[in-house]
Amino acid sequence: MAEKLVPVVCPWCSVGCRFYAVSVNGYIRKIEFDYDHPTVNRGKLCPKGVASYQFINSPQRLKKPLKRVGERGEGKFKEISWDEAYRIIAEKIKEIKETYGPEAIAFLASEKITFEENYLVHKLSKALGTNNLDFPGRYCQYSNSPARTAIFGSSAATNPFEDVEKAELIVIWGHNPAETAPVFFGQYIEKAILDNGAEMVVIDPRSTRGHKYASLHIKPYPGTDLAIALAMLNVVISEELYDKEFVQERTVGFKDLKEAVKDYTPEWAEKVSGVPSEDIRKVARLIAGKKTALFVNEGMNQHVNGFELALAIANLIAITGNIGKEGVWSGVFPGAQCGFCAAMSGIAPNKLPTGKLVTDDAARAEVERLWGFEIPDWVGLDLTNMIKEMGAKIRMMYIVGGNIAKSAPNSRWVREQLKKLEFLVVQDIFLTETAEYADIVLPAATWFEKTGTAISAERRVQRTYKAAEAPGEAKPDWLIMVELAKELGLGEFFKYEHPDEILREINSVIPLFKGATPEYLAEHPEGCFFPCSEPGEGTKVLFKSAFKTSDGKAHLQPVKWREPPEMPDEEYPLWLTNFRLVGHWHTMTMSEKSPSLEKRWPDEYVMINPIDAEKYGIRNGDLVKVETRRGSVLVKAEVTEHVREGVIAMPWHWQMNFLTLNETHEKTKMAELKAVAARISRVEE
Amino acid sequence: MEMSKKIFLDYKRCIGCRACEVACEMTHGEARIRVFEFPDLFTVPFNCRHCEKAPCLNVCPTGALFRDEDGAVAFDPLKCIGCLMCAVACPFGIPKLDDENKIMDKCDLCADRRAEGKLPACVSACPTEALSYGDINEVLWNREGKIVANLKSSAEKGEGEKAYIVL
Ligand code: SF4
Ligand code: SF4
Ligand code: SF4
Numbered sequence: 001m002a003e004k005l006v007p008v009v010c011p012w013c014s015v016g017c018r019f020y021a022v023s024v025n026g027y028i029r030k031i032e033f034d035y036d037h038p039t040v041n042r043g044k045l046c047p048k049g050v051a052s053y054q055f056i057n058s059p060q061r062l063k064k065p066l067k068r069v070g071e072r073g074e075g076k077f078k079e080i081s082w083d084e085a086y087r088i089i090a091e092k093i094k095e096i097k098e099t100y101g102p103e104a105i106a107f108l109a110s111e112k113i114t115f116e117e118n119y120l121v122h123k124l125s126k127a128l129g130t131n132n133l134d135f136p137g138r139y140c141q142y143s144n145s146p147a148r149t150a151i152f153g154s155s156a157a158t159n160p161f162e163d164v165e166k167a168e169l170i171v172i173w174g175h176n177p178a179e180t181a182p183v184f185f186g187q188y189i190e191k192a193i194l195d196n197g198a199e200m201v202v203i204d205p206r207s208t209r210g211h212k213y214a215s216l217h218i219k220p221y222p223g224t225d226l227a228i229a230l231a232m233l234n235v236v237i238s239e240e241l242y243d244k245e246f247v248q249e250r251t252v253g254f255k256d257l258k259e260a261v262k263d264y265t266p267e268w269a270e271k272v273s274g275v276p277s278e279d280i281r282k283v284a285r286l287i288a289g290k291k292t293a294l295f296v297n298e299g300m301n302q303h304v305n306g307f308e309l310a311l312a313i314a315n316l317i318a319i320t321g322n323i324g325k326e327g328v329w330s331g332v333f334p335g336a337q338c339g340f341c342a343a344m345s346g347i348a349p350n351k352l353p354t355g356k357l358v359t360d361d362a363a364r365a366e367v368e369r370l371w372g373f374e375i376p377d378w379v380g381l382d383l384t385n386m387i388k389e390m391g392a393k394i395r396m397m398y399i400v401g402g403n404i405a406k407s408a409p410n411s412r413w414v415r416e417q418l419k420k421l422e423f424l425v426v427q428d429i430f431l432t433e434t435a436e437y438a439d440i441v442l443p444a445a446t447w448f449e450k451t452g453t454a455i456s457a458e459r460r461v462q463r464t465y466k467a468a469e470a471p472g473e474a475k476p477d478w479l480i481m482v483e484l485a486k487e488l489g490l491g492e493f494f495k496y497e498h499p500d501e502i503l504r505e506i507n508s509v510i511p512l513f514k515g516a517t518p519e520y521l522a523e524h525p526e527g528c529f530f531p532c533s534e535p536g537e538g539t540k541v542l543f544k545s546a547f548k549t550s551d552g553k554a555h556l557q558p559v560k561w562r563e564p565p566e567m568p569d570e571e572y573p574l575w576l577t578n579f580r581l582v583g584h585w586h587t588m589t590m591s592e593k594s595p596s597l598e599k600r601w602p603d604e605y606v607m608i609n610p611i612d613a614e615k616y617g618i619r620n621g622d623l624v625k626v627e628t629r630r631g632s633v634l635v636k637a638e639v640t641e642h643v644r645e646g647v648i649a650m651p652w653h654w655q656m657n658f659l660t661l662n663e664t665h666e667k668t669k670m671a672e673l674k675a676v677a678a679r680i681s682r683v684e685e
Numbered sequence: 686m687e688m689s690k691k692i693f694l695d696y697k698r699c700i701g702c703r704a705c706e707v708a709c710e711m712t713h714g715e716a717r718i719r720v721f722e723f724p725d726l727f728t729v730p731f732n733c734r735h736c737e738k739a740p741c742l743n744v745c746p747t748g749a750l751f752r753d754e755d756g757a758v759a760f761d762p763l764k765c766i767g768c769l770m771c772a773v774a775c776p777f778g779i780p781k782l783d784d785e786n787k788i789m790d791k792c793d794l795c796a797d798r799r800a801e802g803k804l805p806a807c808v809s810a811c812p813t814e815a816l817s818y819g820d821i822n823e824v825l826w827n828r829e830g831k832i833v834a835n836l837k838s839s840a841e842k843g844e845g846e847k848a849y850i851v852l
Contacts, residue, residue, distance in 0.1 A: 030711050033809040044812040047707040178700040186813030190698055195831070197838055207726060209700045582702045596707045642726065 005032055006467035007525055009454040010041075011112075011447035012048045012585050014334045015184045016456025017041035018525060019049060021448050021467035028053045028448055028468045037525045040161060040460060046182035047583055051596040055446070056468065058593040060430055062443035063472025072419045075436040082473060085440055086487040092423045092439075093128065093488060096396045102129030102376070106386045106394050109135045109347040110401035111336035113477045114452025114464075116502035118338070118345040120481040120494070121400055122353055127373055127490050131349055131358055131380030132394065135342040136402040138383040139409070141332040142668045143306030144296060144314075145343070148332065151314045151555055153548025156340075157331030158323055159293075160529065160540050161458050164188040166327035167293035169286055170200040173313070174225060174299020175333065178209035179582040181457075185210060192293070199290070201283050203228065204299060205577060206607065206649055207642040216282060219644040220273035222577035223564035223675030226305050229312035230561060231269035231277075232284035233261040236319060241288035243321030250547070251318055253556035260558030272561075274646070284316075292322045293329035299577075302673035304665045305562040318554045324543035333457045335586070337447075340455035344512065344530070349380030353509055370509050372493060382669040383408065384662060391420025398425045400477055401444065405433040406587040409671040410630045410662040411655075427480060430589050444477050445470035451499045452478070453521065455530065461516045461538075462527035478502060565663045568646070568677045572628060574612065576659060576678035578652035588653045604654035605636045607643040608680065616680055623683045626650065628676050631658040634683060648680055689756035691735055691821040692794065692808060695828070699815035701728030705807035709792075712806040715783070717792040730815060732807070733758065733779045733792035741771035741780060741791075749789070757794035765789050794818075 005020040018039040020032040035043040065085035070076025107125040109118045125133045148155035178185040192198040193213045202214040236242050237258050266277035322328045346353040356363035408414045418437040426438040435441045449470040485494035496502050500518040515532040532538035546552035583601035585591040620639040633655040643649045661672040706716040718732035735758045742750045749764035765788040772780040783790035795805035808818040
């Protein structure tokens with residue numbers, strides 16, 4: 001049987017690499033590189049992209065709907081038919097709505113399903129009368145995103161990746177793109193540095209893969225980056241290095257900002273962060289003096305004080321004029337291939353698909369007119385509060401492609417909470433740790449088994465096409481939504497037979513995507529940059545003449561120092577942070593089912609500096625217990641200079657979240673996923 | 686004259702992502718390129734050098750190893766008897782025993798892919814261009830050109846001794 005090359009978007013990170021799935025008889029045999037189109041990846045792929053044909057064919061894929069027969073979390077299920085599954089779910093939804101009202105039901109959409117599918121999850125939740133809607137991305141960009149929205153009116157990437165090659169300075173702050181977005185690193189960052197002579201600065205408590213290119217590496221304690229950012233603002237303002245014309249013409253609030261940061265000297269920041277004041281000055285002067293591409297990610301986002309840190313950094317970008325022109329870059333950098341698909345279809349407890357607020361009467365009326373049903377006007381719960389309220393305000397949860405038993409902070413707590421739900425539906429490709437707590441598990445098709453739209457970190461909207469049949473009775477998420485809606489008596493609002501029809505509806509409902517039609521995207525595999533209001537290339541550089549704020553100016557925000565919620569003390573004397581490995585993905589649902597990845601990145605471990613190792617009598621390879629106030633895990637120790645003294649670090653894919661803290665920021669609801677107090681001790685084997 | 690096509694390794698660009706290994710494994714079932722990692726985070730990918738005066742080819746008693754039209758040291762699995770004389774002779778330890786088929790296994794510069802006009806799998810994947818494929822002298826002239834351009838721009842910036850350091 002002949003091989004068929006089907007063009008697809010990569011199912012892992014947000015770089016948006018394209019390649020071909022090589023399908024034979026509806027079965028994906030391997031991948032082939034796309035050197036035929038002007039893609040973002042220029043043909044290249046990282047190991048995950050290459051191995052992405054593997055998990056699809058895993059014998060562990062879910063193939064039939066399952067009904068729980070054992071205790072919650074025990075993982076005992078029996079297979080049932082789709083009809084029965086839909087019937088049970090519809091009955092339960094009805095019962096819970098009648099008993100507690102629709103506000104007892106919560107939905108989680110996902111950064112791993114298509115744009116169209118996120119849109120349908122959103123539509124179904126509102127059709128059922130609930131605004132309890134969120135996605136696991138809550139723990140991803142929700143420091144940087146609200147901060148940049150407050151200052152610039154929009155949080156998305158300011159420039160396409162090609163502009164990174166033109167930057168004079170690359171700042172990598174709490175980000176590890178050489179490992180988490182290797183194609184982006186190799187094709188854009190390395191080229192800026194090695195071929196075009198840009199300088200690079202890294203801010204991270206660990207040495208990361210890319211740090212060999214850095215002229216300066218500063219290593220704050222986790223969670224204290226805010227002190228450094230405040231001190232940089234202090235230096236840029238007190239030494240008058242800011243872009244005076246830009247500040248004058250394109251920003252408001254400079255005086256308040258200046259006042260707010262006047263006492264945060266580099267000497268003060270040195271005491272808090274452990275970074276020499278001279279280094280802080282050096283970096284501040286570099287950012288003020290050079291065209292800067294500044295990359296931040298989870299090392300910056302995943303803190304309770306991440307919002308303040310994001311504000312401080314966005315202020316710094318604004319006053320140094322590193323925005324609204326070519327050769328610079330800043331913005332959110334979602335982890336997953338479809339983080340933007342969830343965010344841009346309004347997956348949030350307070351949003352409409354148009355991105356406007358549910359509390360905005362006119363905006364709600366507009367969507368009600370388009371959708372044809374009433375939309376609730378109250379602000380729902382965010383993910384952490386959904387978990388907190390399980391068994392209380394929240395009685396039922398419907399989770400599409402999310403593994404919160406592992407990805408949310410304080411896993412033991414999350415799992416206890418999951419048991420309190422009256423009804424849990426999990427729709428996924430594997431029986432995840434979360435699915436083990438479900439009453440009904442629905443088998444979903446994987447990324448290569450359906451057509452749909454993805455949105456990359458540089459705002460590139462691209463189409464991916466169906467290359468294989470789903471195994472057994474598994475179905476694409478969009479189809480499950482459509483069929484369930486029918487069972488619920490909502491069929492008239494979900495009359496779709498193909499993802500193209502859903503995308504056409506999105507084209508008419510969400511103005512930013514008006515031009516991203518199925519036809520345009522089919523003709524242009526490289527996609528368009530949103531906002532793409534008309535079919536065409538879209539908007540490559542944002543904010544060239546105005547910001548997206550009410551008056552078009554950047555609204556500088558005064559920021560104050562805020563301590564992390566938990567700091568090392570006598571009992572738990574070390575900072576514990578975490579990081580990612582290139583060969584794994586989030587909670588490993590897909591990567592651990594990919595033999596080429598699993599065998600190269602088989603185990604978790606904890607990095608500890610030789611000075612600390614000596615203090616606690618730990619040698620390389622020892623089995624150790626890493627403990628926080630939430631729990632403990634046993635791992636092997638790696639004694640290494642690549643983590644600074646006073647800090648231990650683990651990859652997060654395995655058990656890390658048994659140790660993190662479920663305390664959240666009052667506004668953004670971001671939890672403390674990156675910096676907690678810990679202790680470590682040797683265990684006799 | 687026949688061209689000599691090779692995979693050139695630019696260690697400076699490598700970030701140790703191992704996409705090359707996975708791509709080779711996808712194509713041949715087993716990775717014939719390996720990324721070696723050193724304690725300073727330095728990573729070096731290494732595969733068969735397809736030597737111009739290949740010792741393996743010279744000692745192969747059955748003629749299983751031969752040089753193909755692109756200059757690759759390729760092999761005919763039907764002729765190989767698994768004596769691994771090639772492994773004894775190779776200065777880098779490249780030929781390995783294929784446990785399953787009991788014959789030698791080594792990089793053939795992806796002969797099947799080249800026949801279809803494609804790049805070797807590892808080169809296709811490598812996100813950083815640490816691996817590049819082509820006529821070796823062309824690759825080297827490009828590299829020399831780049832380095833000279835860098836020297837010039839460093840000299841202009843007055844950073845004489847900071848000039849691009851070649852590994
Ligand atoms: S860099 Fe990201 S998008 Fe590209 S191949 Fe790797 S995981 Fe896929
Ligand atoms: S050229 Fe082909 S066979 Fe040789 S190492 Fe690369 S992928 Fe493997
Ligand atoms: S694919 Fe390229 S960058 Fe990655 S390990 Fe191999 S040679 Fe290095």
